[in-house]
Amino acid sequence: MKAVILAAGEGTRLRPLxxxxxxxxxxxxxxxxxxxxxxxxxxxxxxxxxxxxGYRRERIQSHFxxxxxxxxxxxxAVQAKQLGxxxxxxxxxxxxxxxxxxxxxxxxVDAADVERVxxxxxxxxxxxxxxxxxxxxxxxxxxxxxxxxxxxxVEKPPKHAAPSDVVNAGIYGFTPAAFDALxxxxxxxxxxxxxxxERLADEGVVRAxxxxxxxxxxSHLWDLLRVNGRVVxxxxxxxxxxxxxxxxxxxxxxxxDCRLRPGARVLPGSALGANVSVGxxxxxxxxxxxxxxTIGAGAVVRxxxxxxxxxxxxxxxxxGGFADVTVGTTVHEDVRLGAVxxxxxxxxxxxxxxxxxxxxxxxDVETGAHVDGRIESDALVRRA
Amino acid sequence: xxxxxxxxxxxxxxxxxxxxLKNLEYRGYDSAGVAxxxxxxxxxxKTVGEVDDLRAVxxxxxxxxxxxGHTRWSTHGEPTDANAHPHTDCTGxxxxxxxxxIDNYDDLKAELxxxxxxxxxxxxxxxxxxxxEAELADGASPADAFAAAVAxxxxxxxxxxxxxxxxAIYLARQDSPLCVGHGDGxxxxxxxxxxxxxxxxxxxxxENGxxxxxTADELVVEHDGxxxxxxxxxxxxxxxxxxxxxxxxYMLKEIHEQPRALRQTLSGRIDALEGEVDLDxxxxxxxxxxxxxxxxxxxxxxxxxxxxAANLVEEHADVRATVHVASEYQFRGGRDPWRTLVVAVxxxxxxxxxxxxxxxxxxxxxxxxxxxxxxxxxxxxxxxENLYIRAGPEIGVAATKTFVSQVTSLALLAVHVGRERDExxxxxxxxxxxxxxxxxxxxxxxxxxxxxxxxxxxxxADSDAFFFIGRALGHSVALESALKLKEISYDHAEGFPAGExxxxxxxxxxxxxxxxxxxxxxxxxxETVNSVKEVESRGAPVVGLxxxxxxxxxxxxxxxxxxxxxxxxxxxxxxxxxxxxxxANLKGRAIDKPRNLAKSVTVE
Numbered sequence: 001m002k003a004v005i006l007a008a009g010e011g012t013r014l015r016p017l018x019x020x021x022x023x024x025x026x027x028x029x030x031x032x033x034x035x036x037x038x039x040x041x042x043x044x045x046x047x048x049x050x051x052x053x054g055y056r057r058e059r060i061q062s063h064f065x066x067x068x069x070x071x072x073x074x075x076x077a078v079q080a081k082q083l084g085x086x087x088x089x090x091x092x093x094x095x096x097x098x099x100x101x102x103x104x105x106x107x108x109v110d111a112a113d114v115e116r117v118x119x120x121x122x123x124x125x126x127x128x129x130x131x132x133x134x135x136x137x138x139x140x141x142x143x144x145x146x147x148x149x150x151x152x153x154v155e156k157p158p159k160h161a162a163p164s165d166v167v168n169a170g171i172y173g174f175t176p177a178a179f180d181a182l183x184x185x186x187x188x189x190x191x192x193x194x195x196x197x198e199r200l201a202d203e204g205v206v207r208a209x210x211x212x213x214x215x216x217x218x219s220h221l222w223d224l225l226r227v228n229g230r231v232v233x234x235x236x237x238x239x240x241x242x243x244x245x246x247x248x249x250x251x252x253x254x255x256x257d258c259r260l261r262p263g264a265r266v267l268p269g270s271a272l273g274a275n276v277s278v279g280x281x282x283x284x285x286x287x288x289x290x291x292x293x294t295i296g297a298g299a300v301v302r303x304x305x306x307x308x309x310x311x312x313x314x315x316x317x318x319x320g321g322f323a324d325v326t327v328g329t330t331v332h333e334d335v336r337l338g339a340v341x342x343x344x345x346x347x348x349x350x351x352x353x354x355x356x357x358x359x360x361x362x363x364d365v366e367t368g369a370h371v372d373g374r375i376e377s378d379a380l381v382r383r384a
Numbered sequence: 385x386x387x388x389x390x391x392x393x394x395x396x397x398x399x400x401x402x403x404x405l406k407n408l409e410y411r412g413y414d415s416a417g418v419a420x421x422x423x424x425x426x427x428x429x430k431t432v433g434e435v436d437d438l439r440a441v442x443x444x445x446x447x448x449x450x451x452x453g454h455t456r457w458s459t460h461g462e463p464t465d466a467n468a469h470p471h472t473d474c475t476g477x478x479x480x481x482x483x484x485x486i487d488n489y490d491d492l493k494a495e496l497x498x499x500x501x502x503x504x505x506x507x508x509x510x511x512x513x514x515x516x517e518a519e520l521a522d523g524a525s526p527a528d529a530f531a532a533a534v535a536x537x538x539x540x541x542x543x544x545x546x547x548x549x550x551x552a553i554y555l556a557r558q559d560s561p562l563c564v565g566h567g568d569g570x571x572x573x574x575x576x577x578x579x580x581x582x583x584x585x586x587x588x589x590x591e592n593g594x595x596x597x598x599t600a601d602e603l604v605v606e607h608d609g610x611x612x613x614x615x616x617x618x619x620x621x622x623x624x625x626x627x628x629x630x631x632x633x634y635m636l637k638e639i640h641e642q643p644r645a646l647r648q649t650l651s652g653r654i655d656a657l658e659g660e661v662d663l664d665x666x667x668x669x670x671x672x673x674x675x676x677x678x679x680x681x682x683x684x685x686x687x688x689x690x691x692x693a694a695n696l697v698e699e700h701a702d703v704r705a706t707v708h709v710a711s712e713y714q715f716r717g718g719r720d721p722w723r724t725l726v727v728a729v730x731x732x733x734x735x736x737x738x739x740x741x742x743x744x745x746x747x748x749x750x751x752x753x754x755x756x757x758x759x760x761x762x763x764x765x766x767x768x769e770n771l772y773i774r775a776g777p778e779i780g781v782a783a784t785k786t787f788v789s790q791v792t793s794l795a796l797l798a799v800h801v802g803r804e805r806d807e808x809x810x811x812x813x814x815x816x817x818x819x820x821x822x823x824x825x826x827x828x829x830x831x832x833x834x835x836x837x838x839x840x841x842x843x844x845a846d847s848d849a850f851f852f853i854g855r856a857l858g859h860s861v862a863l864e865s866a867l868k869l870k871e872i873s874y875d876h877a878e879g880f881p882a883g884e885x886x887x888x889x890x891x892x893x894x895x896x897x898x899x900x901x902x903x904x905x906x907x908x909x910x911e912t913v914n915s916v917k918e919v920e921s922r923g924a925p926v927v928g929l930x931x932x933x934x935x936x937x938x939x940x941x942x943x944x945x946x947x948x949x950x951x952x953x954x955x956x957x958x959x960x961x962x963x964x965x966x967x968a969n970l971k972g973r974a975i976d977k978p979r980n981l982a983k984s985v986t987v988e
Binding site for chain 2: 020051053056057058060061062064065066074075076078239256257259261274275277279291292308309343344362
């Protein structure tokens, strides 16, 4: 049995973090979302994995290489253009010659649930889809069941028209016949797996398996903090160095060569990537800090995502808390997000970031500046 | 420069040998062969070409459980089927593979021919099976015959022999690496551990002068006729780390691995806030304070790393630093060996010329430091102290990640020596180390701009020639950038100190010779901008590797280099790697195995 993991997507709603890395490489507890998926697949007993890669695929390939570090064999299939999930699965066809599971590379799931799908497709050799209940079914593909047979599948129906609260959880069991079915599905531009499933459901040949474990989806920047909080564990790399008078409280993950200076406090829900340095008396809480970032002495970083190699200079403040955040044309009310600071950005000394601020990559925020809203990448923010 | 593999055990030897040769292929690749002991005289298969060509002539299966194999890069004699290894004697009972050069083969060959031996090849190697044959004819045992033959040859060699009637492989080593891997009831031989790393991790490295006999479950080593024990070492490398992982070429894979390689290089070694470096090398403070000169000895890319480092050592440690091409090195007059530190820079640790230079330095009594990527390599056993660059295995012939890791390791050394000599304050050291700490992120930024570099490469790939200019640290990067391009694209490419242009090379500049200028911190960019104007006025297109937009308005294409002080030119070099890669790839070159070149040059 092989697993086909879809990891070609960009994740435009997660900019600026996805300007330089694909969405599956966003970290939760210092490990890419995709790594959590690869491990779940491996723990479900699958050794051969096909990663369908595309956008910024170098990041994925350099991280996973041939899979040896995870005890799996990884092959890569390239989806040069993002023409939908169905098209992505088709790219894996040359690597697959038997029943297989296909799943998203940016959604954290449990091995036991992957195993359920594996067992079902091995037993029945029928198209299988994992389903789960959702409080917001109309955000997903809503499934109507008759026993374990899928009767219909409706993509993102209007709220009042959702036929049930059971949704497609995005783990599929397929036989090689699925490739033909995917090809035969009419498509206008993008070719989605769900279009094919809708058609197969109408023919009555799709079975459902109910998920029981975690299902953590990162749709927006603030979801990263939530998902990180769910998976983060008390774990300190052997090469990390925590000064005697620094403190690490609760579930915090510290990566290789992290340095916490005297008086630094890292509070629950935080994950600090490799080579991150936290200055004297700085406070980091419920935050995701990517590798090589520097947090200066006395800085406060709460509910924040700090990009790779970014600098939060001394006494800068991300106070944290709830805010209304605009993504594209949609306003998301009352989400917990202190700030996002892009890769290689620099927040100058004593600068303050209002809750909900999103600072782009390589932005330079001058000393003492006050920032809110969304700052595009490469901008300079002067002190007013 | 060639590769040796051997197997003695219970399973079929053929696939082990064939896979081993494939693993070693990067070392040499104009011909390949194997000798299989199928009972009776060894069966030899060999051919000109790559290992895949050999596989085409090999049988599907063989009962042999003992055998040796070889991939060759010509030194003596053209690449022909006859000159491919293994070589046999007149009877066909003895088959030998060899790396290195036998200096006295002319005399030996004349002597053997006078005794009636018929030679089938033009190689120096072939004297060995004939010498063994002569000893066997005199009644010697295979082991004694082999030892007697080895005693007669001079030069550098790693030899592996199989003989009719035994299940053993006979080995000898002199100045050319050879190691033995211990499996469970089986034994492996390789000129490099990568030959058998998927099968065995416990490895014995033979030493110069060793003669050994390997069987399925035993290794017996003799040195000067006495039985000796060589330690068994655990290899922690991943064999499979050498696979391409979705990349079209190892070189591109390795370019993209640089942030990770740099993190490994830096890991645990720096305290940027306190300005301290911990390299775990034993160079006492008193000794460093007494130093009058640091000599860097290296070849090729490593030489350019030495140039970069010499600049840093003079500036930050206030000690004279010189850089020597290893094949030109001599410990010349006017120097006190006790006040000279000789730093040998070699990725593989097996570069013959660098080893020879290090031996020369060692003879004078100078203290020696090896800066290398390969734990347990020859240079590490030769030098007084070792500094590992920790870049991980590099397969692409064109060095990329090992260059940045070398320069970074050497920069840490410069800061360390500067601190010990009190030439750097903790604050100054802290700034330098903060720049080093920023390297992985800065290099990642360059990698993220790959599409931009590709576009530039597409615009200029078909040019007549390429020139790279820079000053100070930018000069070493200009040289390295030109080397990278010429190695893999076969285009004419030269690096110059920017100021030297007008003293000659400017005559070569036309509107079809793009000039790449290093315009970063640490490279006296403002002065180089004048050189840019010079070439612009001759119509040459200019690509600027610019920090903070320096000179941007004078260049045709600007690639932004993050500001990392003295480390900026090193970051700029990553653009040049990508540029070389894309130019070569657009031309369809054999990027991982450029013509006439091999990864580690183990012959002088």
